[in-house]
Every structure is written in structure tokens, then in C-alpha cells.
Amino acid sequence: MGQKTLFFAGLLALTAATNAQAQSAQRSAERDLFAKIVEIPTVDGQPAEFKKLTALLSAEFRKAGITNVIVKDHDNTQTLIARWPAAKPSGKKPILLMAHMDVVAAKASDWKYPPFQFREEGGYYLGRGSNDNKAALTGIVLALQYLRAEKFEPTRDIIVLFTGDEETTGNGARRAANQWRDLIDAEYALNGDAGGGTVFPDGRVEGFGIQIAEKTYADFRMTAVNRGGHSSAPRPDNAIYALANALTAVERHRFPAMINDATRASFEMLAKGDSGQYGELLRRFLADPQDRETADLLEAMDPGSTRTRCVATMLSGGHAPNALPQKAEANVNCRIFPSVKIEDVRQQLQSLAGPDVTVSAIEGSQTPETAPSPMRDDILQAYRAAVGTRFPNAPVLPFQSAGATDGAFLRAAGIPVYGFGGLWGIVGQREGAHGLDERVWAEGFHGQIPIWMEMLRRVAGT
Ligand SMILES: [Zn+2]
Missing domain, CATH: 3.40.630.10 (Zn peptidases)
Structure with a gap:
């Protein structure tokens, strides 16, 4: 023996x-x-x-x-x-x-x-x-x-x-x-x-993600033009001020809060695993996805998942230190919630910018407007099983990318x-x-x- x-x-x-x-x-x-x-x-x-x-x-x-x-x-x-x-x-x-x-x-x-x-x-x-x-x-x-x-x-x-x-x-x-x-x-x-996942430093798995939706990418040009003149004789109409006011309006604006299958699924799973303030906010938002105040708080912690977001990313204007500006221009980059039309966002930006600033979509900058791919149980189960060969019972969460x-x-x-x-x-x-x-x-x-x-x-x- x-x-x-x-x-x-x-x-x-x-x-x-x-x-x-x-x-x-x-x-x-x-x-x-x-x-x-x-x-x-x-x-x-x-x-x-x-x-x-x-x-x-x-x-x-x-x-x-x-x-x-x-x-x-x-x-x-x-x-x-x-x-x-x-x-x-x-x-x-x-x-x-x-x-x-x-x-x-x-x-x-x-x-x-x-x-x-x-x-x-x-x-x-x-x-x-x-x-x-x-x-x-x-x-x-x-x-x-x-x-x-x-x-x-x-x-x-x-x-x-x-x-x-x-x-x-x-x-x-x-x-x-x-x-x-x-x-x-x-x-x-x-x-x-x-796709892919995250693991805690002690080896416990946090979860893996299955991306089923993406926000739409779009750049918009905000342009203010003016007849200009000598800077010793300022006037109320001024391309730089007009553009600055338009940008401030964009900064203050909050697009409507939204939810879809992808974000709901990831919020539900995240809420389950979080007994702190973030989890509480998620539960409040899930109960009322039109609740803008809760959406604002969530955006502050994890930007991009409750609504369309637009932000100024580039700026130029004027042509001489001693001349009234003839032109001022900014790029506003938007990450648009699926199902919202690019043109609707442009119109919203235009109404924020006022009559002295023109808002135009930058041709070729956009990704296509897409709806989330339908979540399929067979794919989700296969993903779980595949990850499970290494990390048994690892959660697999559907999610929406803020990027493209x-x-x-x-x-x-x-x-x-x-x-x-x-x-x-x-x-x-x-x-x-x-x-x-x-x-x-x-x-x-x-x-x-x-x-x-x-x-x-x-x-x-x-
Ligand atoms: Zn890549």
C-alpha cells in the first residue's frame, strides 16, 4: 500500500x-x-x-x-x-x-x-x-x-x-x-x-461587464461673428462676450435624466452591492428615473450614465489685442444618450446659445445614433459560464459605454x-x-x- x-x-x-x-x-x-x-x-x-x-x-x-x-x-x-x-x-x-x-x-x-x-x-x-x-x-x-x-x-x-x-x-x-x-x-x-472585468487586490472578483449600448459622440461648433472695430470704443455687441455667455448657459444646463435597459441593469446590480450613499442614490433613481436632482448627484459621482452630457473642449477668438473680436469659436463635445437625436441636441444648444451665436454640427465627427442591443439570456449565460471557469459566481453586468x-x-x-x-x-x-x-x-x-x-x-x- x-x-x-x-x-x-x-x-x-x-x-x-x-x-x-x-x-x-x-x-x-x-x-x-x-x-x-x-x-x-x-x-x-x-x-x-x-x-x-x-x-x-x-x-x-x-x-x-x-x-x-x-x-x-x-x-x-x-x-x-x-x-x-x-x-x-x-x-x-x-x-x-x-x-x-x-x-x-x-x-x-x-x-x-x-x-x-x-x-x-x-x-x-x-x-x-x-x-x-x-x-x-x-x-x-x-x-x-x-x-x-x-x-x-x-x-x-x-x-x-x-x-x-x-x-x-x-x-x-x-x-x-x-x-x-x-x-x-x-x-x-x-x-x-x-468587455472584461475587475478583481480586488485580495483576489475576490468585483464583476465583468457586457456592453450592450453606447452613447453617440458628436462635436458642435459654436461661432459668434461681429463687425469688430477699435478696442478704444467698446460696444455691447462683442463676439467673445456672446460666446462666453453661450458657454456659461451650456455649463449650467442639465439635459433630462434618462434610463434604458442597459443602465437600469447596471444600476440594479450596483445598487444591490452598495449599502452606502451611492447605492441609496441608485435606488432612488431607479424608483424615479425622471428625478433630476438624484441624477445630478449620481453624475457628480459617476459622470455620463444618467443623461446626455455636453462640455466645452476648445476655444479660440479675436485677432489682435487692440481690436474688437470679429470672431470667437468654441468646440462643444456631446455624449448623447441612446435614442436622442443629434439634431435635437444641436437645437437645444442653439436655444441656450441665443441669437448671437450659431451652433452647427461638425460633419464627420459623429458616431451613428444607435439603440441598445437587446440583452440575450443565452449570451449572458455563456459569458457567466466562461468567466466562471476562472471566477466562480462572478457577476456579469450589462452596461452602457459613455465613450464610443x-x-x-x-x-x-x-x-x-x-x-x-x-x-x-x-x-x-x-x-x-x-x-x-x-x-x-x-x-x-x-x-x-x-x-x-x-x-x-x-x-x-x-
Ligand atoms: Zn479601444
Whole structure:
């Protein structure tokens, strides 16, 4: 008996050692691919860098046996579309996986380390784009490679859409949703740019999010023009004062409080877990979503989720220190609550600004006006189960983004989009997306891959 136990113990120890070795080899291969991807500076206006990245990604897909890879050259950037055809077709429409290849520009002199030099520090992987959005992009590639290796047989096509201008024009997603529709048409999309979760420093999970709605982005120009004159003879009409008054009116204005399925669902879940002042405000707002005063208090704590918000972001005016201004101009940036029309917001701003200031929508600045994607129980359950492989019973909360992603272009074209991700960060830790010293929690980076795999087994395997 004793001997037998020893024998088994020895065998187990051997297997454990081999497993640990295999795991660390796998982890360093994952890290190497991620490093290569982060070190290609795919910034707006650098088409050669996009070519490098799409060549690398195409090779990774081909290596895994995914040979249907199309790279579109367009608008000074590239978009990659790959398709893994169903092995056992069920007749179900494909599932689309989304991420973006482009990153926000980074001013090297402001960073602690060169932004396009991948490095590891304090449990984090650092580099521009590591968080937004190359971690999820790499996670999708690796999950598909592993699923191929384990001979997973999808019952529907799995399509990948990697765009190259999410941070700027959104042309890749716009073209995909319309012009290249036949290449990406799907029952719904999982967008790796808008999901993921947070974990407390002690390892307890806070929750994961499924994004089902986005606010609409729109810029407006406020312009005051005046005949000007000599500044030694001031008059009541003055372009700078007119504009300043208009901006003050915008500052004081509160758009009506609103609620929808996405914000209600996240408020309900947040309210359940918060016995403090924030939870109390949420419960009050849920009981009466027209309650502007409660909405104001909530906006002060967590801006953007109870209404349309507009804010002045740029200003210019006058032409000489000793002349009455002939022109003054401001940019007002609005994040519009889903279902509110851009034109209605413009009219509201115009009525606030008064007759001496003209408010015009800036052409090309807007994302499409979209309704929330309908919350589907099957997707939510699959997400819960996938996250549950790592964090049992982790809450998955539907939410609405105050910002905008490529998802809006697909939603506008009738393809529901769900922000999904297996990646997690640590509660209270800065990750620097769009900002300085961008980083991603290494454990979350590696941990997302099995979560993507389990999600795909569930939504594309049965
Ligand atoms: Zn992004």
C-alpha cells in the first residue's frame, strides 16, 4: 500500500512538474506574441506599420490553419477579416469577434519608458496599446489557435474583424458594416474593445461587464461673428462676450435624466452591492428615473450614465489685442444618450446659445445614433459560464459605454454587438488607456484566453 502510494505520488509529482514546465513555456510564447504586437507602432497615419501587423497576424492565423484571411487596404490604414468556417454547420449565422489594431499616439518624452518598447514590471505588461486594445486582440488570436489545436469543431463560422482606425475615423468598421457586409455578416458580434472585468487586490472578483449600448459622440461648433472695430470704443455687441455667455448657459444646463435597459441593469446590480450613499442614490433613481436632482448627484459621482452630457473642449477668438473680436469659436463635445437625436441636441444648444451665436454640427465627427442591443439570456449565460471557469459566481453586468467604439457602426447596420472580454484589471489601479504608461495586468492578459475559449465553445460549439 505504502509503496503504491509512493509510486503514484512520484508519478503525480512528475506530471505536475511536466505540466508546470509546459505551462511556463506556453505563457512565455503568449507573452512573446503580445510583445511583438505591442512593439509595432500602429498609430494613425503610419500605413507601413499596419502592413507589418496584418502580415504578422495573417501568419499567425495561417499557422493555426485559418487560411481565409483578407486584408483590406483603405483610408491610409488596413482592416483584417479572417474566417474559420463551420466544421459541423448547424445553419446558424456566424459569430463575429472584434478588436482594433490601431493605438492612440504616445509622446515618448512624457512616458517613463519608450511607449513602443514592451516591458514587464510589477505584474504588468507595459506599452502603448497594451490595454487598448492589443491585449484583447492577442487574446482572440491565441484562443482561436488553441481551439484549432484541440480540434474544436465550430457549428457556425467564426469571423474575426480587426480594424485599423477605431481611435480616429472608424472607417474600417463603417465599411465592414456596409461595403464588406458579406464578409462579416453575423448573427451578432462580440467586441473585445468593450468587455472584461475587475478583481480586488485580495483576489475576490468585483464583476465583468457586457456592453450592450453606447452613447453617440458628436462635436458642435459654436461661432459668434461681429463687425469688430477699435478696442478704444467698446460696444455691447462683442463676439467673445456672446460666446462666453453661450458657454456659461451650456455649463449650467442639465439635459433630462434618462434610463434604458442597459443602465437600469447596471444600476440594479450596483445598487444591490452598495449599502452606502451611492447605492441609496441608485435606488432612488431607479424608483424615479425622471428625478433630476438624484441624477445630478449620481453624475457628480459617476459622470455620463444618467443623461446626455455636453462640455466645452476648445476655444479660440479675436485677432489682435487692440481690436474688437470679429470672431470667437468654441468646440462643444456631446455624449448623447441612446435614442436622442443629434439634431435635437444641436437645437437645444442653439436655444441656450441665443441669437448671437450659431451652433452647427461638425460633419464627420459623429458616431451613428444607435439603440441598445437587446440583452440575450443565452449570451449572458455563456459569458457567466466562461468567466466562471476562472471566477466562480462572478457577476456579469450589462452596461452602457459613455465613450464610443467600432460597435456603433455595426449596431447601426443591424448587427447586435456585445462588449465581451476575459481580461481583468485590479480595482483602483490605473491602466493608462489613451494616457501615459499604458499597461495591462499580466495575469488578466493570460487568464483571458481560456475565458474566450470557453465562450466560443458555448456560443459556436453547440
Ligand atoms: Zn479601444
